[in-house]
Amino acid sequence: MNLPRLGLGCMELSHAYGVAPAFEDGVAMVRAALDAGVRHLDTATLYGGGRNEELVGRALRGRRDDAVLASKGGMALVDGVKTIDGRPETLRAQVDASLGRLGVERIDLYYLHRWDKAVPIGESVGALAEALRAGKIGAIGLSEVGVARLREALAEAPIAAVQNEYSLWSRNPELGMLEATREAGVALVAFSPVARGFLADGVADPDALPPQDIRRRMPRFQPEHWPANAALLPAWRDLAAEAGCTPAQLALAWVLSRGPHVVAIPGTTSLAHAVENQAAEALAVDAQVLARAGELIDTATVSGPRYNAGQADEVDAESFEGAA
Numbered sequence: 001m002n003l004p005r006l007g008l009g010c011m012e013l014s015h016a017y018g019v020a021p022a023f024e025d026g027v028a029m030v031r032a033a034l035d036a037g038v039r040h041l042d043t044a045t046l047y048g049g050g051r052n053e054e055l056v057g058r059a060l061r062g063r064r065d066d067a068v069l070a071s072k073g074g075m076a077l078v079d080g081v082k083t084i085d086g087r088p089e090t091l092r093a094q095v096d097a098s099l100g101r102l103g104v105e106r107i108d109l110y111y112l113h114r115w116d117k118a119v120p121i122g123e124s125v126g127a128l129a130e131a132l133r134a135g136k137i138g139a140i141g142l143s144e145v146g147v148a149r150l151r152e153a154l155a156e157a158p159i160a161a162v163q164n165e166y167s168l169w170s171r172n173p174e175l176g177m178l179e180a181t182r183e184a185g186v187a188l189v190a191f192s193p194v195a196r197g198f199l200a201d202g203v204a205d206p207d208a209l210p211p212q213d214i215r216r217r218m219p220r221f222q223p224e225h226w227p228a229n230a231a232l233l234p235a236w237r238d239l240a241a242e243a244g245c246t247p248a249q250l251a252l253a254w255v256l257s258r259g260p261h262v263v264a265i266p267g268t269t270s271l272a273h274a275v276e277n278q279a280a281e282a283l284a285v286d287a288q289v290l291a292r293a294g295e296l297i298d299t300a301t302v303s304g305p306r307y308n309a310g311q312a313d314e315v316d317a318e319s320f321e322g323a324a
Contacts, residue, residue, distance in 0.1 A: 001109065001139045001160045003068060003187050005256055006281045007040025008033055008274055009267030010056050014048030018210035021269050023055060030059035033274045034066050042163075042189075042265045043102075044072035044113055045094050046082065050101050057102035064104060070161075071098045072113035072143060074124060084314060086116030088127035095131045111141035111163055115316045121149050122156040129157035141189070144315040147176040150184070159186055164317050166190035166262070168199060168254055168297035169220070169229075170306050175318035182261050193255045193264040196221075199297065200248035200273070201233060217308055225304030235296055243289045245280070248273070252280035254293050 011017075013026035020026070030041065043056045053071060060067065073094035074086045091112070098107060110131065112124050121142075128140045139160035142153055153159050162181055166173045166188065173181075173188060181188040194200045196215055203209070206221040215221045220229055240247040248266070255264045266277045295301075305312070305321040312319070 001068075001187070003109075003161065003189070003263045004040040005263055006038075006252065006278055007042055007068070007070075007189075007263065007265040008038045009191060009265040010041055010043045010052055011047045012267040012269050013055055014052035015046070016214045017267075017269075018213040020048070023051070026055045026269070027058045029269065029271050029274070030056060031063075032271045033278075034059070034063065036271070036275045037278055038067065038274060040068045040070070040263070040265065042070045042191075044111075045074075045076045045098055046072070046113060049077040050097070053098055053101035057104065061103065068108045069102065069104065070109040070111065070141070071102065071107050072111040072141075073098060074111075074116060075113040084114045084116050086112060086114070086119040086121070086124035088123055088130075091124060091127040092130070095128070095136055099136060106135060106138055108138040109141050109161060110137040110139070111143045111161070112145075113143050114314055115142070115145055115149055117316075121145075121152050125153045125156040125159075132157070144317050146316045146318050147180045149316050150177070150180055150186070154184060159184070161187040161189050161263075163189040163191055163265075165192050165306065166255060166258075167193045167195045168251060168293060169195045169299075169302045171299050172306070172317050172319055175320070177318065178258060178262075182259055185261075187261050187263050188259070189263045189265060190255050191265055192267075194248045194251045194266050194277075195297075198229065199236065199251035200246075201237060202248075217311070218306070219304035219308055220302065220306065222304070228303035232297060232301060236293075239289065239293055239296060243283075243285050245283055245285065246276055248277060249280040249283055250285065250289075250293060252277060253283045253285045254290050256281065257285075257287075257290050
């Protein structure tokens with residue numbers, strides 16, 4: 001399937017990054033983003049315990065054809081606890097529940113949000129293939145998987161997209177997934193392409209983040225690593241100024257430069273930031289500037305792994321740390 005190169009990750013409107021906006025404010029923001037040209041919306045069963053799907057569905061009411069709609073299953077809040085469950089019966093129920101919350105007859109792209117390591121991925125993908133044949137979804141995606149899992153899934157059904165974290169400071173897809181998706185004709189959808197706000201120059205002090213913000217549990221924002229990472233920002237700001245764009249736009253331009261099959265879905269609760277991000281697709285950033293960006297912010301210069309041990313155990317994607 002042809003995905004717009006830039007989309008809107010909707011998670012922050014309901015989930016994980018501090019205090020979410022009021023429901024109606026989130027709906028209004030998404031509708032305004034659509035008015036501004038956003039044509040790809042990404043949500044999930046997990047986000048807000050289904051509330052995010054309801055928000056996105058409300059925003060799309062009366063304008064369903066304005067955007068490619070993506071959601072995910074296989075990870076949900078069960079009695080308030082995040083639970084990975086890739087059993088076919090669970091996925092069948094979650095697809096139907098997503099359709100109901102979104103208020104649509106078909107979801108354009110539906111991802112297995114996490115591979116359930118207790119269930120062969122072929123069984124999980126097989127359940128999504130049933131939904132595809134039934135017309136409930138338009139295409140199958142995978143999230144936070146490695147190359148071996150992608151190949152196993154491709155043996156079961158066509159896979160349209162792999163959504164893994166990818167940015168200047170999280171290069172894990174370069175350990176094989178970037179090339180594997182290109183060769184297979186699969187889109188690589190980069191989540192957190194501005195490094196969870198870091199490359200947007202949006203985190204002045206991690207200690208000031210709300211207590212429930214997920215970044216507080218991520219090593220790169222913690223005291224043993226943050227000072228070294230923050231020290232990269234002055235040169236990063238200067239490079240963006242040289243390129244004639246914002247830091248977030250430079251980060252997005254770099255991600256999009258990694259291949260025509262690479263898609264970015266930055267998240268935000270701000271319409272102004274959504275419009276700023278969307279403009280990155282049209283930027284013509286000099287190749288030498290992009291190369292310097294890749295040298296400045298890289299695995300070798302960033303301090304700390306992307307996930308703590310518990311978070312890493314949930315994913316299958318390749319990792320520089322030896323555990324995704």
